[in-house]
Amino acid sequence: MIYLSCDYQEGCTPEILQRLAESNMEQTEGYGLDVHCARARQLILSACGLNPQRDGFWREDQTAGMVHFFVGGTQTNEIVIGSLLRPHQGVLCADSGHIQVHETGAIEHGGHKVLALPTKDGKLTAMQVQDAIMQHQFDPNIEHVVQPGMVYLSFPTETGLIYSRQELQAISAICKQYGLPLYIDGARLGYGLTAEGSNVTLRDIARLADLFYIGGTKQGALFGEALVITNAAYRKDFRYLIKQGGAMFAKGRLLGLQFETLFTDDLYWRLSRHANEQAMRIKQALQSKGYPMPLDSPTNQQFAIFEDDKLAQLQQEFTLSVVEKTDPTHTLVRICTSWATQSEWIDRLIAAL
Amino acid sequence: MIYLSCDYQEGCTPEILQRLAESNMEQTEGYGLDVHCARARQLILSACGLNPQRDGFWREDQTAGMVHFFVGGTQTNEIVIGSLLRPHQGVLCADSGHIQVHETGAIEHGGHKVLALPTKDGKLTAMQVQDAIMQHQFDPNIEHVVQPGMVYLSFPTETGLIYSRQELQAISAICKQYGLPLYIDGARLGYGLTAEGSNVTLRDIARLADLFYIGGTKQGALFGEALVITNAAYRKDFRYLIKQGGAMFAKGRLLGLQFETLFTDDLYWRLSRHANEQAMRIKQALQSKGYPMPLDSPTNQQFAIFEDDKLAQLQQEFTLSVVEKTDPTHTLVRICTSWATQSEWIDRLIAAL
Amino acid sequence: MIYLSCDYQEGCTPEILQRLAESNMEQTEGYGLDVHCARARQLILSACGLNPQRDGFWREDQTAGMVHFFVGGTQTNEIVIGSLLRPHQGVLCADSGHIQVHETGAIEHGGHKVLALPTKDGKLTAMQVQDAIMQHQFDPNIEHVVQPGMVYLSFPTETGLIYSRQELQAISAICKQYGLPLYIDGARLGYGLTAEGSNVTLRDIARLADLFYIGGTKQGALFGEALVITNAAYRKDFRYLIKQGGAMFAKGRLLGLQFETLFTDDLYWRLSRHANEQAMRIKQALQSKGYPMPLDSPTNQQFAIFEDDKLAQLQQEFTLSVVEKTDPTHTLVRICTSWATQSEWIDRLIAAL
Amino acid sequence: MIYLSCDYQEGCTPEILQRLAESNMEQTEGYGLDVHCARARQLILSACGLNPQRDGFWREDQTAGMVHFFVGGTQTNEIVIGSLLRPHQGVLCADSGHIQVHETGAIEHGGHKVLALPTKDGKLTAMQVQDAIMQHQFDPNIEHVVQPGMVYLSFPTETGLIYSRQELQAISAICKQYGLPLYIDGARLGYGLTAEGSNVTLRDIARLADLFYIGGTKQGALFGEALVITNAAYRKDFRYLIKQGGAMFAKGRLLGLQFETLFTDDLYWRLSRHANEQAMRIKQALQSKGYPMPLDSPTNQQFAIFEDDKLAQLQQEFTLSVVEKTDPTHTLVRICTSWATQSEWIDRLIAAL
Numbered sequence A, B, C, D: 001m002i003y004l005s006c007d008y009q010e011g012c013t014p015e016i017l018q019r020l021a022e023s024n025m026e027q028t029e030g031y032g033l034d035v036h037c038a039r040a041r042q043l044i045l046s047a048c049g050l051n052p053q054r055d056g057f058w059r060e061d062q063t064a065g066m067v068h069f070f071v072g073g074t075q076t077n078e079i080v081i082g083s084l085l086r087p088h089q090g091v092l093c094a095d096s097g098h099i100q101v102h103e104t105g106a107i108e109h110g111g112h113k114v115l116a117l118p119t120k121d122g123k124l125t126a127m128q129v130q131d132a133i134m135q136h137q138f139d140p141n142i143e144h145v146v147q148p149g150m151v152y153l154s155f156p157t158e159t160g161l162i163y164s165r166q167e168l169q170a171i172s173a174i175c176k177q178y179g180l181p182l183y184i185d186g187a188r189l190g191y192g193l194t195a196e197g198s199n200v201t202l203r204d205i206a207r208l209a210d211l212f213y214i215g216g217t218k219q220g221a222l223f224g225e226a227l228v229i230t231n232a233a234y235r236k237d238f239r240y241l242i243k244q245g246g247a248m249f250a251k252g253r254l255l256g257l258q259f260e261t262l263f264t265d266d267l268y269w270r271l272s273r274h275a276n277e278q279a280m281r282i283k284q285a286l287q288s289k290g291y292p293m294p295l296d297s298p299t300n301q302q303f304a305i306f307e308d309d310k311l312a313q314l315q316q317e318f319t320l321s322v323v324e325k326t327d328p329t330h331t332l333v334r335i336c337t338s339w340a341t342q343s344e345w346i347d348r349l350i351a352a353l
Helices: A014-023 A035-048 A073-084 A126-137 A165-178 A189-193 A202-208 A238-244 A253-262 A267-289 A308-314 A343-352 B014-023 B035-048 B073-084 B126-137 B165-178 B189-193 B202-208 B238-244 B253-262 B267-289 B308-314 B343-352 C014-023 C035-048 C073-084 C126-137 C165-178 C189-193 C202-208 C238-244 C253-262 C267-289 C308-314 C343-352 D014-023 D035-048 D073-084 D126-137 D165-178 D189-193 D202-208 D238-244 D253-262 D267-289 D308-314 D343-352
Strands: A067-070 A089-094 A114-117 A147-154 A182-185 A211-215 A225-229 A301-307 A321-327 A330-336 B067-070 B089-094 B114-117 B147-154 B182-185 B211-215 B225-229 B301-307 B321-327 B330-336 C067-070 C089-094 C114-117 C147-154 C182-186 C211-215 C225-229 C301-307 C321-327 C330-336 D067-070 D089-094 D114-117 D147-154 D182-186 D211-215 D225-229 D301-307 D321-327 D330-336
Touching (some): A014 A253, A014 D014, A035 A067, A035 A202, A035 A225, A067 A073, A067 A238, A073 A182, A073 A211, A114 A126, A126 A147, A147 A165, A165 A182, A165 A202, A189 A202, A189 A267, A267 A301, B014 B253, B014 C014, B035 B225, B067 B238, B067 B253, B073 B147, B073 B225, B126 B147, B126 B165, B147 B165, B189 B267, B202 B211, B267 B301, B301 B308, B308 B330, B308 B343, C035 C067, C035 C225, C035 C253, C067 C073, C073 C147, C073 C182, C073 C211, C073 C225, C073 C238, C114 C126, C126 C147, C126 C165, C182 C202, C189 C202, C189 C211, C253 C267, D035 D067, D035 D202, D035 D225, D067 D073, D067 D253, D073 D238, D114 D126, D126 D147, D182 D202, D189 D267, D202 D211, D267 D343, D301 D308, D308 D343
Parallel strands (some): A182 A211, B089 B114, B089 B147, B147 B182, C089 C114, C147 C182, C182 C211, D089 D114, D089 D147
Antiparallel strands (some): A321 A330, B067 B225, B301 B330, C211 C225, C321 C330, D067 D225, D301 D330, D321 D330
């Protein structure tokens, strides 16, 4: 059985495994204050085009306040959002956003309403962000309604679509105009930035978002997400919040080491491109066979509608992710590649299609 | 200027004022353990057709666990909902429900997601409640999604509409089938139960809901809501939650005394009927003049669309509640009567129409 | 039976009752935006020696952001503290403080740890506040420990003791030095400020605290506390938090009217002095009879130890508040006067002693 | 420099590293539903003397509801405690307990007060647990005070002490008598159970606690804690809470695989014993040299007081964990061994002493 149902079904890229073995008996400080974390921070900031600066953080390592490592995306999201909002504020988000639909109410558990905006494809627009803010400001019962306090979006979206640089710039400009921080969930950031047709770079993300995270778990690491806080206003006391949120990883070096490896020799980008290439092979095959594809995704997630008999046949060889029945005899399915997808698996899939 | 914009713009019915004066220098226990609260509980339970029973509550007064008094609706809602739900559960509710749109995220502040269901008129249906529950149970990512844990509805709705007994029975049956408590927000319960065409009684409410509250603030009291917990499973330790929620009123007698007064000699029902009668006079006048009325409300809130010049003219004599512009030259307006509305005010309004 | 067990066992001072009756059928805006609230704000600010200033608050009434009215003390405390603290911060407080021992964990329910400091008499000292702050700052595991984020104290304390102006100044100075807001719970503020030997004035409180509240419930009102936010930094969006906390009182005029009455013709101070005078009569009687008094309270709460037979005899005529057994045959008891205590009741108590 | 300051300064035991490498390209389900987790559950339950039983959990794997894997201790504690308590309840705990002093208020962030009981050595007694419960039940203001809802203790304690079987039985009996669940934090469970003089077994822990966790992070794993819920009453919907708490590990297999390895061929116990043996060598050396040792710890943490010059000399070769100054010229220090401590390091330390 070949797993094409998600992008976290294997362990990690072999380079990370090797580094884990090499460093295993090193003795280091815990809680992310070790040399691997320090190096990973420098590599990430450099890739973002950021100069580590004094930020009032009390530790000697001047970059510590700018990059924090987490084990997973949900914990990153809830700690970031809980840190930014006051009690009466909520987070603007697409109605298909991960925090709205797939985190078991973690944001609400932290005390905040997710202000879900309707979208047709999972992408927010600058216009609808502005409308939501204005609608609040002119509400006659303003204090009886949750105040929009920040904007959350995913790049790429939950279904693999990407924003153009112009779209992100417009959203960022609205956020700055109204004083709302912009936070970008980059669980699959590499797949988005290396997608064919993307005109967004990591430096753009770092320039336009106040905070964002670079996903590792779905991108070649065993686990790990790297949060970058570009806006110094949001860095204060952040490590307290990490600890409180149960996310202060004892052997933080494991996170540092993985990102150190991923951001050496462009490994992160090479792995991302590989997954996209395999996805594009699937997309072309699906298109050429005429399978309906409701979303035009340029990244590692591809969505197609299969007749149920065909699907049953494919499922004898491949795990696929069923999204929903589209009619009594057809089903929408997600096919997912990753850094680990072998080219020959896709050969077999294409043959089976 | 005559206020017709809401139903809490005066003090209270004179009978309450008189009882306040008479009892002012009585000395009583605090926190709702006084004789006025005890009498009010008996009167309310009797009106509900309930026999106070042993319920494991430690106080001598056997009805104490069944009826609790609150100062306002939002605090009642947040304490009830916070008491019923486990951390991963949310509350099913119409998308126009008070807890969803007008409590500044109080439910989320308490840790729970409001699971808002779309409605065309603010009324939930049994079918959509069942669909929401089933959709959750068959979600392949079930544990990544908030679990429906209870149902909230308002009777009458935010816009004055009422459920029939059959509709409530159907919702209640679904709730029982799936083990979800049904909680009814009765901020304007009297106006709903005495509406022309209503086939629901207070005993029906008490029989069909697991918890509900009888609104006082908008119904003739200075302030106050009486929560009735008909299902013994939800009574345990409730007074702790009231205190924690900042809702343990020091001079609880003031709440008891008001409900004691309202539930003596049918005062609550007489005041409710009065407001509805005045509202029906407005409705007939609006209909006969041909003003569009998008909602067919049988209770004290009436909604009509006015040409803006006409509205400006009315606003010289009356305060009305603007809902929204319906087109560049027309506006949807709410007109609200209450226990305090004088018949001659409505004469003047009808003349002005 | 004469109730001397607490200071909220009657209704209200007759002046308030009269004003309630006079204004009952006035029609006003809800939610504290009425003329009575506006006047009460002006009277309170004037008594505090404060000039209402522009504070960025969007309402026309320039004082609205500086004074907010609440129904009770617990709800005031939880909303204030929840507004001031970030998630990783706690509130420094005496270990006998109301928020630590008598609010059913309301502060923790809001997400914050109460950092209780040991005291022998319920009074914090500037030194111990500074020690707690310094101890945190030099903790090697600083981010694993809750950060002190504000200071809470009661004036008078839970057991009726008062701080001198010098003591408050010292605490205030430490708070300013470390950037922690100082919040004073004044549930019995009048009794404290008018106590014999007190050198603190309302203007001192307003000058030294960043926020404080003036208690009404225990001081002659039916209910009500007036929060004064002297430091503009803590006013932003406060009304949202009031609504979210279930504390936005629909008929806010009732709160405004009560404080309007209390702060007219020095009524608040006259009622406070009356309670203290009766308490001093009790104190002198107790002392002259040789009853042990572990606390030297100058305010309306007096504490004495009685032999149990004597106590049983007193309890046939008076309700007293039992604190604890001090040995197998003696009991510590609280005797409480209030604005409503009649001089002849104390005559009878003294006779019974 | 040799690190003896804590027990998480290396990577992991080599057997785990090897299994990670071997299994790296296996494809599995995520979220703990893979074969490694299933095997690890069976091994752990077997070691606990438990028979996996039907527990109403919807997944096929009947043991899934009984054992859950977490990345770290703080996240385990906050999710367990948040799951067990109702809003008005708190957790009884030693005043030195990890949840009280070293989790940045995570429990309060989740809404619950830590009810810290004073101890001289970090160990709770059955008597004080009972006293706390009784004191609450007889409090005249019972509903104004947080209700004890569960008991938390660490085995071994934060400072390495262990409870006897009799002590645990007594606490467990009190918990059962009053209906409070007993939860044991076993971050260093192996070091405690294998300590010289311990008469407690893993089966005892499983029999006496309602829930407990087996620590991996400090005991040879890269990371990971295994929660065992022996009492079926506390299993319902637990995976929702894990996801909501940000603790649903995407590649759950990594956790399963580590515990699978640790519970094969007694590896967990062998590593534990090794650390204790090295600690006992240190203890004997310290005792024979006459260094004061305020705590008589039989586990991997040893505490001694050094003259400051001596400490400075030791710190040139070893990292030690400074606890506090005991007088102007002496310091209390923690020395920590682990599964990774090499015998020759301890030779050198003993020589340096």
